[in-house]
Amino acid sequence: MARSMHVRRPATLASLAAELGVSRTTVSNAYNRPDQLSPELRRRVLDTARRLGYPGPDPVARSLRTRKAGAVGLLLTENLSYAFRDPAAIGFLEGLALACEDAGTGLLLVPANPEREDVASVHRAGVDGFVVYSVPDDDPHLAAVLERPVPTVVCDQPDMGTVDRVGIDDKGAMYGLAQHLISLGHRRVGVICMRLARDRNDGFVTPERQHAAHFHVQRNRLSGLAEAFSEAGVDWSRIPVVERFDHNIASGESAAAQVLDADPQITALICCSDILALGAMQEAARRGLRVPHDLTITGFDGIREAEQAGLTTVRQPVLEKGRAAGKLLLDTNERARPRSVNLSTELIIGKTSAAPRGASEERWFGP
Amino acid sequence: MARSMHVRRPATLASLAAELGVSRTTVSNAYNRPDQLSPELRRRVLDTARRLGYPGPDPVARSLRTRKAGAVGLLLTENLSYAFRDPAAIGFLEGLALACEDAGTGLLLVPANPEREDVASVHRAGVDGFVVYSVPDDDPHLAAVLERPVPTVVCDQPDMGTVDRVGIDDKGAMYGLAQHLISLGHRRVGVICMRLARDRNDGFVTPERQHAAHFHVQRNRLSGLAEAFSEAGVDWSRIPVVERFDHNIASGESAAAQVLDADPQITALICCSDILALGAMQEAARRGLRVPHDLTITGFDGIREAEQAGLTTVRQPVLEKGRAAGKLLLDTNERARPRSVNLSTELIIGKTSAAPRGASEERWFGP
DNA sequence: AATTGGTTCTGAACCGTTACGGTCACTTCA
DNA sequence: TGAAGTGACCGTAACGGTTCAGAACCAATT
Numbered sequence: 118m119a120r121s122m123h124v125r126r127p128a129t130l131a132s133l134a135a136e137l138g139v140s141r142t143t144v145s146n147a148y149n150r151p152d153q154l155s156p157e158l159r160r161r162v163l164d165t166a167r168r169l170g171y172p173g174p175d176p177v178a179r180s181l182r183t184r185k186a187g188a189v190g191l192l193l194t195e196n197l198s199y200a201f202r203d204p205a206a207i208g209f210l211e212g213l214a215l216a217c218e219d220a221g222t223g224l225l226l227v228p229a230n231p232e233r234e235d236v237a238s239v240h241r242a243g244v245d246g247f248v249v250y251s252v253p254d255d256d257p258h259l260a261a262v263l264e265r266p267v268p269t270v271v272c273d274q275p276d277m278g279t280v281d282r283v284g285i286d287d288k289g290a291m292y293g294l295a296q297h298l299i300s301l302g303h304r305r306v307g308v309i310c311m312r313l314a315r316d317r318n319d320g321f322v323t324p325e326r327q328h329a330a331h332f333h334v335q336r337n338r339l340s341g342l343a344e345a346f347s348e349a350g351v352d353w354s355r356i357p358v359v360e361r362f363d364h365n366i367a368s369g370e371s372a373a374a375q376v377l378d379a380d381p382q383i384t385a386l387i388c389c390s391d392i393l394a395l396g397a398m399q400e401a402a403r404r405g406l407r408v409p410h411d412l413t414i415t416g417f418d419g420i421r422e423a424e425q426a427g428l429t430t431v432r433q434p435v436l437e438k439g440r441a442a443g444k445l446l447l448d449t450n451e452r453a454r455p456r457s458v459n460l461s462t463e464l465i466i467g468k469t470s471a472a473p474r475g476a477s478e479e480r481w482f483g484p
Numbered sequence: 485m486a487r488s489m490h491v492r493r494p495a496t497l498a499s500l501a502a503e504l505g506v507s508r509t510t511v512s513n514a515y516n517r518p519d520q521l522s523p524e525l526r527r528r529v530l531d532t533a534r535r536l537g538y539p540g541p542d543p544v545a546r547s548l549r550t551r552k553a554g555a556v557g558l559l560l561t562e563n564l565s566y567a568f569r570d571p572a573a574i575g576f577l578e579g580l581a582l583a584c585e586d587a588g589t590g591l592l593l594v595p596a597n598p599e600r601e602d603v604a605s606v607h608r609a610g611v612d613g614f615v616v617y618s619v620p621d622d623d624p625h626l627a628a629v630l631e632r633p634v635p636t637v638v639c640d641q642p643d644m645g646t647v648d649r650v651g652i653d654d655k656g657a658m659y660g661l662a663q664h665l666i667s668l669g670h671r672r673v674g675v676i677c678m679r680l681a682r683d684r685n686d687g688f689v690t691p692e693r694q695h696a697a698h699f700h701v702q703r704n705r706l707s708g709l710a711e712a713f714s715e716a717g718v719d720w721s722r723i724p725v726v727e728r729f730d731h732n733i734a735s736g737e738s739a740a741a742q743v744l745d746a747d748p749q750i751t752a753l754i755c756c757s758d759i760l761a762l763g764a765m766q767e768a769a770r771r772g773l774r775v776p777h778d779l780t781i782t783g784f785d786g787i788r789e790a791e792q793a794g795l796t797t798v799r800q801p802v803l804e805k806g807r808a809a810g811k812l813l814l815d816t817n818e819r820a821r822p823r824s825v826n827l828s829t830e831l832i833i834g835k836t837s838a839a840p841r842g843a844s845e846e847r848w849f850g851p
Numbered sequence: 852a853a854t855t856g857g858t859t860c861t862g863a864a865c866c867g868t869t870a871c872g873g874t875c876a877c878t879t880c881a
Numbered sequence: 882t883g884a885a886g887t888g889a890c891c892g893t894a895a896c897g898g899t900t901c902a903g904a905a906c907c908a909a910t911t
Contacts, residue, residue: 172632172633176608177548177610179608180544180608180610181544181545186544186610187609188609188610196582197584197585198585201575201577207568211565211569214564214567215563215564217593218565218595218597221605223592223593223595223608223609224564224592225555225591226584226591226592228584228585228591235588240540240541241547241590242543243543243544243547266537
């Protein structure tokens with residue numbers, strides 16, 4: 118066999134064409150447009166490719182030429198692995214993955230460590246579009262994404278006016294939950310929320326910080342609460358609101374402890390997520406507080422674990438949110454951009470909310 | 485302002501260089517090698533870039549030139565979204581994501597619908613390497629990955645001799661579990677396993693099919709069982725083994741029903757995954773069988789839900805598996821390839837296994 | 852005055868492919 | 882018989898960067 122053994126460089130489409138004595142176009146067509154050349158030649162091309170160890174057209178070179186990467190990027194601005202620990206994030210991912218596989222598109226998880234301000238990963242991502250999921254509105258990664266000349270859809274973010282958006286009415290949903298509690302008779306409540314900004318502030322939250330929160334979702338949920346309770350005659354500035362940077366059960370526990378220590382008289386603990394609420398339940402149990410008899414606890418999200426626990430919460434369609442984001446991004450119909458999609462939520466009244474212990478029911482019917 | 489408004493095409497590095505009257509090299513250096521040009525010029529470049537709306541070097545073009553994509557591909561050969569529904573897969577993903585973010589690398593989820601034989605997604609993926617997680621050994625997507633000239637690590641797959649591998653000793657682990665059951669006195673058992681090949685076969689499995697199973701993991705777990713029970717004098721070919729294509733609780737329920745209908749006398753139900761075992765628990769409850777008094781049930785994986793249920797199972801370090809796979813892939817030290825990593829497992833004896841009801845303990849100590 | 856060294860910038864080659872607009876030989880049909 | 886059509890293949894020009902070996906310049910040293 119005269120097969121040259123000095124082939125250090127792997128075969129390319131050009132070298133294959135040279136070997137065959139045909140043009141590069143023809144080799145390209147053998148892979149991409151079988152109808153553009155005779156079956157015999159095509160077979161000959163493919164056989165020679167195998168013989169030379171040519172693995173087929175290089176995906177990156179193809180992407181450069183066709184201006185298509187065949188993938189969408191997902192920006193989470195959390196340690197990437199966080200996405201796999203939070204049930205709501207997992208649901209979102211599943212929905213997004215669903216939309217991607219329908220379109221035959223890849224899904225690139227972009228590493229965006231919130232600690233370092235390293236935006237290079239966003240610049241390096243070879244994608245046809247971005248989905249940005251619940252990052253602070255002042256996040257440099259978000260800014261970097263918006264500078265990229267590709268379609269983007271933001272999720273659980275404020276409407277930017279320039280890119281598609283998917284979300285829910287966080288404020289309205291929380292307002293509804295608050296009204297439920299108010300109608301039960303709760304006036305003296307405590308609140309536990311997730312991180313409000315990029316800086317860690319594990320403790321009480323001033324009204325200013327609530328207002329200036331960089332996480333759209335948290336800001337709106339708090340604002341819904343504030344509005345409802347203010348309308349009910351409660352001085353919102355006196356309500357203890359505790360923030361936790363890390364989002365896990367332990368945070369819910371310690372935050373609940375902090376609120377209950379600050380005001381043992383509260384009758385309800387409103388949590389901005391189910392995870393935090395589940396933690397609060399544990400702290401309540403530790404203190405011997407019976408839920409809902411001694412203390413009402415509510416969550417937000419409607420994750421499975423919450424359902425099992427019978428938690429009073431707001432269910433939001435996390436999977437649908439992911440799917441909607443994917444569909445919006447992959448829908449080539451550019452006309453109507455930017456679009457804004459609001460998904461509906463549902464108030465789930467579980468076994469963790471009831472009238473406060475001392476409350477007389479009649480009080481709400483009297484003059 | 486003389487700013488030309490007929491800029492249809494977005495700015496490129498070349499157009500920016502032309503506008504500035506410098507070479508392309510200089511513009512490139514402004515982004516990639518700040519020390520290679522004077523600070524003033526660099527600022528001028530960056531300012532002009534902003535003015536022209538130049539978003540920085542195109543990632544795809546850069547990848548083509550540098551031969552680095554900054555991402556690794558993950559092949560699952562399951563509907564992509566499945567990865568987010570199976571706790572073990574989620575754990576693996578988390579570990580892999582951990583390794584990726586440590587390296588600042590993206591993680592591309594490659595869509596590989598098992599239904600269609602469409603391998604194009606593998607060809608299109610612009611990645612520096614692949615992780616292949618638990619696909620059948622005859623999967624065309626796997627073959628396509630192996631043809632790509634990039635490093636690959638397979639997980640829960642047979643050792644291919646040519647690429648890195650991460651896994652556990654499935655056979656040994658299951659052998660150990662079987663010995664536990666044998667020592668308790670179980671001889672008449674039933675088995676529930678996950679899909680053994682790409683074709684759907686929801687029902688009993690012949691010994692041939694067990695042997696020829698295309699899923700390495702399942703094949704080895706069954707083989708570990710067969711070996712242990714054969715050694716204990718049990719005719720393995722008479723043991724009912726039921727297969728389910730879909731991996732979820734409902735499959736576990738229906739499979740358990742099928743086994744129990746076939747042989748109501750079995751004293752233990754060995755499931756090849758915790759998910760299936762949890763389903764079997766539900767079916768047992770439905771039939772009024774008390775676990776472990778009337779029926780022993782075991783799982784495999786050691787997911788959190790199993791722990792909560794007190795399931796007897798084999799715990800495997802799913803997160804570590806993902807992390808190891810990522811580390812192997814991202815470790816540039818090419819020398820020692822291919823490498824093979826076996827992680828250790830742990831037999832968890834929970835509350836779902838006990839001696840069979842009729843068994844007299846003494847029997848195992850007599851002559 | 853010649854050499855050395857350092858900084859700043861350039862020219863040209865190269866990465867591997869596909870899009871576009873042909874050419875050319877060979878039917879087909881009036 | 883000539884015009885029009887068809888199938889098979891090709892040449893060229895991008896696509897948007899990075900890289901490396903120098904060139905040009907200036908200051909400091911021999």
